[in-house]
Amino acid sequence: MKTLVLADNQDVTCIGIETVWQLHGFGAGKGLRVFSEKELSEALLENRDAVVVLDYTLFDCTAEQLFVLKERFSGIHFILFSDSLSEDFVRRMVCGREGFSVLLKDSSLEEIKACFAAALEGRLFVCEKVSSWLYAKEKVKEEVLPLTSTEKEILRAMALGKSTKEIASERFLSVYTVMTHRKNIFRKLCVNNAHEAIRYALRAGLVDIVEYYI
Template sequence: MKYILADNQELTRFALESLLTKDNANVVYKATDKAGLVALLKEHECATVLLDYTLFDFTDEDQLLIVAERFSLSEWILISEELTPPFMRRVIYSSHQFSIVFKDGSIHELRDALQSVSHHQRFISQRALEAIITQQQEEEEHPNILTTTETEIVKAIAQGKTTKEIATERFSSVHTITTHRKNIFRKLGINTAHEVVKYALRAGLIDSSEFYI
């Protein structure tokens, strides 16, 4: 097996390398940024990537998914201290290449993940599954409730900022902000930016003095 460690936490990287190299047949490479990771994947397209997304220089999940799609023979184990339910749901629903475990999980769970991936089977930890299911249930019970990110974008739209400006401020892609806009409009049952302004005023997200006609 070929592995690429994409984790900039030195202690974790050392522990993972020690675990993987117990089997002398395994080969372990290391990447410290996205460019280095892509370069390694070009040489080893069938490698398994162990990535701490929160410590790496991916702009957003879209960028991560694009890289994974580009190297479709690769397998990915996302191993982090904290991943948000929307992120996890987006990633695992978009591609079967991704498995998820947490750094505070047991060593047995990580071994199970490595074993599953070696057989080209996805592994999602119990904690990740519970977080995703809980969020889905909350959305079904309160379908019109905006997330924190969506609320911030509503405020930005109401302040007259363009999609490109919002994306720049949030270090995100225009595509991601456009997707958020569509979800916001759907949840609020509206169709125009003008209606967003009225909602933001009613919800107290902006003061009338911030809005100039």
């Protein structure tokens, strides 16, 4: 059976998780407690096929460190178990990598059991509350008016630091026309300035972040 590793400094949480793990037949014995990224690494060296229940908001570990651990220990399944997690963090962990499940501490017993079962099979699990929340966010994004191909190109040029005059010259347009496109971009994206529009371009993948910083 897989080893349960608890990366959480709350005793009551760890006792509860251990109880569910044992009573419902997911594993035997107490879970292994760790309190730092170093201790977690050492534990995983001895248990390369473990299920790690980790409270990211209480555990002293960055997202980058988690990605490194996942690359190093590919057989490990991480369950991010917390009171609250930011949208950006959840999307980064769930959509960008395999092997990270998400539970909230107010998840039902049935969801916790379903998450453990999925983890033992190497499947991703996201609790209903987080799934609904992410889906709602996606629906809001879909309601944003789509940019035309010209607007996307102008937004990309803005993100690369080009001035209105430079964009107009490159596209054989008048400065007034480019300014009109800029206003339409701001209106459609519901932003107030070029900085906010550029942030959208980076998030939407219209501009490669490496190219932007260069």
